[in-house]
Amino acid sequence: MSASRRRRTAPDAPDSDIARRRLERRQASGRRSDERWAEILAGAARVFQRLGYSPATLEDVAVEVGVNRATLYYYVGTKEELLVGLLYRPLETLRERVDEVAALPEPAPQRLESSLREYVRTMAELPELFVFLAENVHEVMSGPEADRIRDNADRSGRAFAEIIRSGVQEGVFRADIDPAVAVLGIIGMFNWMHRWYRPDGARTLQDLGEDFIAMALSSVRPPPTGDGPGTPRP
Template identity: 75%
Template structure:
């Protein structure tokens, strides 16, 4: 698959002194630990969840955080930078948790169930992932950090497919379903939890997750079992 062309923005092609300084701040190792930057990301997450990424503006984020547009501009120049900063660590956390589960010395069905429970647990702990699921973010993100997000998401899918593939080889899963296709179906189902989940409703994320895990395992169980 060809890599999408990257748009030229102030963040990636700094032509002004202000843009250059902002780029230097973004690349500085300490920015992620900066308290104000954390507040800005948290505010952006709330705005994107409430209004949708496409409808949100930097002015909306500044108002949510309680700072001026000029102050926000000191930290970030585009809405895209906020999205990348918001999703970078959660996507990596989800991927590393899956890889830890996939390496466990357990039968493939147990590893698959454990991996999907970790998926739901991570979504509950890091609600900013709902922004990733509800928006077609692959079409709006550019730059090295965005590439890192996409790489983590791709590695997640490959690792989950390998769990299913190992189960098929061991006779624990069906062999007539392509593991990559199975992953698309399973992740597609889990990714839509955010459409149905109501924090005020009777069913928790874990309730949805357990039902989906049962459906996933049942669909992969060998026909003669």
Template identity: 60%
Template sequence: MATRKRQSPPSDIARRRAERRLASGRKSDQRWREVLEGAGRVFQRLGYAQTTLEDIAAEVGINRATLYYYVGTKEELLVSLLHQPIEQMRVELEAIAAEDKPAPQKLADGLRAYVVAMSQRPELFIFVRENIDQVVSGEEANDIKQNADRWGRLLSQILQEGAKSGDFRDDIDTTVAVLGIVGMFNWSYRWYDPAGPRSLVEIGEIFIDMALSTLAPRR
């Protein structure tokens, strides 16, 4: 006789999300967005490890007790900030990888979507700056990691297609190539200045050209 698998209790993050959905209203939703945006600013300014919930409450202009209604830990805030944009990036790259286009165009489109996402969602810089495996845990955090891993595998798939078709060099390990290409974009969080002469998207176009030039077959 088969036994029924006992379901594990929901995580605190999942429970609080459910509570917010039940209590959803214009005022509550607006405050939650303010909390997330405030957390993103403080994480970027102070770094995740140095940030406290008191810092975030002060940034939003509420007291600690009010903040606790929306969130229990800063880990929950980080997960909430990153989950949707990283999932969206994975979905976009899946669509690009499935298109009937040459591999160089797919690579350019995929990297362009990535840099546009980073320019529009600066909280993604938190993801590339932090060792996500060490700062978050649980089902929701695993979703973030799985989406990010899937994104990397899709990019590797595009490079493999290009090597097979002759559009890219076939003597470069695709895993190393993906790490090198993505590293160019991710490392920009260390030096990129929004007030500088070039936007992040413009810098991304330079990186895309560099990646395509490096991968082009030797003549």
């Protein structure tokens, strides 16, 4: 077999001009700023939120965006690739914001409050995060960018845990609960909003977030001692 023939049939080699151009688009560092790519990502977010990631198809996304399948395939080859492109920046933004607050020279309660507020703000600004929260989508992603998505999510959780751990050391948070377990409970409460929150509801996401922040802070503070007001009797 000739060298040229081997090149044409190699698994990673594009076998048509369209496939070659699509591969170049995927590898181009500036693709995320491309207007059409942004439209496709926005349409995918709506489709995945409405139908769920698993049952949704690339054809559903093409219809949502108003392009034909050939145009869509020029930009993205698989649904998984589209999911990675959709979630990469939001999870990175969330991690950056939480890390920034966690590093502030403030007492743990203020840092926990501020970091949770940043979490809610990011959810409101980047609703793509609801796709990540709705399903175990991290289980279907692969590749370097998908690894980065998982890493950003894990690092955000560790930053929250470190804030709580420092609060325990300061004596302002209860020491009888593992900080990692506390984070799972607190973040789980916030993440569950994707099941019932409606943008057209009576309260904004930020309003609900403030209630959740108050409950989160209350849950990690030491219980009151003595028989003062508000202390429940056995």
